[in-house]
Structures are given as structure tokens and as C-alpha cells.
Amino acid sequence: MKKLYTILLPVAVVFAFSACTFDKVEVPEEQNHPHVVACGDTTHLPTTKIIRVSDYTFSPDTVTISNGDTVRFVWISGVHTTTSTSVPNGATTWDKPMDATNCIYEHKFTVNGTYNFQCTPHSVVMFGAIIVQ
Numbered sequence: 001m002k003k004l005y006t007i008l009l010p011v012a013v014v015f016a017f018s019a020c021t022f023d024k025v026e027v028p029e030e031q032n033h034p035h036v037v038a039c040g041d042t043t044h045l046p047t048t049k050i051i052r053v054s055d056y057t058f059s060p061d062t063v064t065i066s067n068g069d070t071v072r073f074v075w076i077s078g079v080h081t082t083t084s085t086s087v088p089n090g091a092t093t094w095d096k097p098m099d100a101t102n103c104i105y106e107h108k109f110t111v112n113g114t115y116n117f118q119c120t121p122h123s124v125v126m127f128g129a130i131i132v133q
């Protein structure tokens with residue numbers, strides 16, 4: 001039994017420190033296909049767009065998405081934030097750190113309009129927009 005612990009403990013430690021990696025789990029296939037698609041069905045299925053956060057850019061810095069879509073900010077390098085600076089009336093604002101321990105932030109957009117965002121410490125060079133239509 002002691003031998004089992006000797007094996008499992010390092011594994012548990014690795015899992016604990018890799019928690020951030022496990023946040024990157026993809027949306028299961030069935031959630032992207034909630035209904036059977038018939039001929040002529042043009043229903044938009046919710047999708048996720050990726051914005052990479054690095055020194056010192058959001059890439060891409062502007063995305064156009066459909067109502068109900070999600071934007072996933074993915075940390076690449078440095079110490080940043082993703083912070084909304086203006087959102088449409090009735091929409092939710094956000095202000096999240098983006099660093100090695102806060103490596104993923106997902107925001108679902110359910111109000112049409114333009115959302116401007118920035119990295120607060122680097123707002124002169126790091127900013128962008130999400131257009132929901």
C-alpha cells in the first residue's frame with residue numbers, strides 16, 4: 001500500500017500544478033451540435049473564438065461574433081488583464097487578470113453591439129474590440 005502512495009503522490013502533485021492546463025478542456029462535441037441539422041437549416045450554432053494574450057498584443061485584437069457566441073482569452077506570456085472599457089447597454093462588463101495562474105477567461109456575449117476592451121497596465125498598446133451582431 002505504501003508503494004502505491006509513493007507512486008500516486010507525485011502524480012497528484014503534477015495534477016495540482018497543472019490545473020491551469022486542465023482549464024483548457026474543449027467544449028464537448030455534442031454541445032456544439034445540440035440538434036440534428038436538416039437540409040436548408042442555417043441556424044447559427046454557438047461557437048468560441050480565441051483571442052491570444054501576449055507581450056503586448058491581443059491577437060486578433062478585433063473579432064466579430066454572433067449573439068450567443070463565446071470569446072476565450074488565452075494567456076500566452078507576460079502579466080496582463082482583459083478589461084472591458086465600454087459595453088452596450090444592459091451587457092455585462094468584465095475585468096480579469098491574464099497571467100500564468102489565470103490563463104483562461106471565457107466570456108459569453110448575449111447583447112448585440114460593440115465591446116471595447118484593454119489590458120489595463122498596457123492600455124496604450126493593448127486594446128481591442130468585440131463586435132456582436
Ligand SMILES: [Cu+2]
Nearest residue numbers: 080119122126
Ligand atoms: Cu498587458
